[in-house]
Amino acid sequence: MDTYLLQIFNGISVSSVLLLAALGLAITFGLMKIINMAHGEMIMIGAYTTYMVQNLFISFLGDRYFDLYFIAAIPLSFLITGFVGYLLEISIVKRLYGRTLDSLLATWGISLILQQLARNIFGAPNVDVKSPAWLNGGVVVLSNIQLPYKRLFIILLAALCIAGVYLFLFKSDSGRRIRAVMQNRSMAESLGINTRKVDSMTFAIGSGLAGIAGCALTLLGSIGPTLGTNYIVDTFMVVVLGGVGRIIGTVAGAAAIGIGNTTFEYFTNASLGKVLVFLAVILFLQWKPQGFFSISSRVLDE
């Protein structure tokens, strides 16, 4: 029983990493209809940014301030990954709007290039990021259950990002512009919105969120050039299962996949667990192709 509770907790923490990655994808895939296979590499870039920030802190600031590096790494991985996403959008992705299948191939190519680039710069073997001391240890809840601070921190980080994305999309001027462009591009443009600018900014934000996911992942294990490929499939499943265009859908999708993964793995084994999750998702989508949450309104029904 206790181990199972721990499994559930682990499931939630896996969900929160997936959620961070999927939030970005929900924006680029859900809103912009770009199948961005390079999204996983955005996770990787975020992770390596954290690695570099750590090294910089070690070389320039010494041991005293080392523990603070992670605080600096979170916004930096968002900004740097977001900037890479921005460059990607204005150079390549902008040619792919409305060509969903082409976008799959092209971004897959980009993902391979980025992986090789990471190999050339950082080397093929995995590197380790040392967690700050204040994240070691955990909360003891029951006699034999300990919840690690690291995982609690990731859950908190995911919650903050959700809140941030929600406020940005629904309460800010830029967010309103993004929603308008995604719902009706030519009308938004007719009202005086520079849709190209909105596109690249939206893509950059989606990428930046993946960067934060990468930053969080450094707490859970070592990182390597192929870090992103491990997550991209699950991340896509989250977005498809959750339904397009709703934040709550992405949250529900991430929870289902994360907890489903750990639960099935606990009762069977790693690979069979994965198969069972896939099967469950496929069956669910047969029943509800729109996912958990879908947008319904008079206009879209037509």
Add this chain to the structure above:
Amino acid sequence: MSSWQKRVGKSTLLKSIMGIVKTPKGSVYLNNENITKLPTYKRAQKGIGYVPQGRDIFPQLTVHENLILGMERNAHKKKPIEKEIFELFPVLKTMLDRKGGDLSGGQQQQLAIARALISEPEVLLLDEPTEGIQPSIIQDIGRVIKKLKNRGNVTMLIVEQYLEFVMDVADYFYVMDKGHIVLEGKTEGIDPREIQEKIAI
């Protein structure tokens, strides 16, 4: 102001003025400035308001958000929505928090016109404002157009098949066929039957 028949290029004309479709021949001028090569959003910023056919309300945005977006054209001088808009369209005031997509066709049409007016454009393009709308709301829209006309600070270009409506609100008309203007003149003193005949040909 204009009145035309089906599939003769009238919506395309408005779209080409707005820059949504390319203009292969000819040019578009606004206040003696050639805007043929400008992207759509810049034309909007220069003072063209557009109410498209089918209204194109953002379905998932609230009525309030739809209206605010109308101010994008001059986003630097933001201000609260003026009372005047709600005087013209009182129905909108009662449904500010509703989703645009949940409004009826007539309400959406009024919202689309309000959204275009909110930024005080110099030119207002209206594409079939009466299409698929119940007669009482058509009357309301006609009243609003006349009110705007009397105020005299916005030029309106209306594309419409509903002849009686457009002859009632317009000063000057063009009849269009296969992309060409076949008849034009002042609406005053012309017999609508004359136009009807021309259209029949």
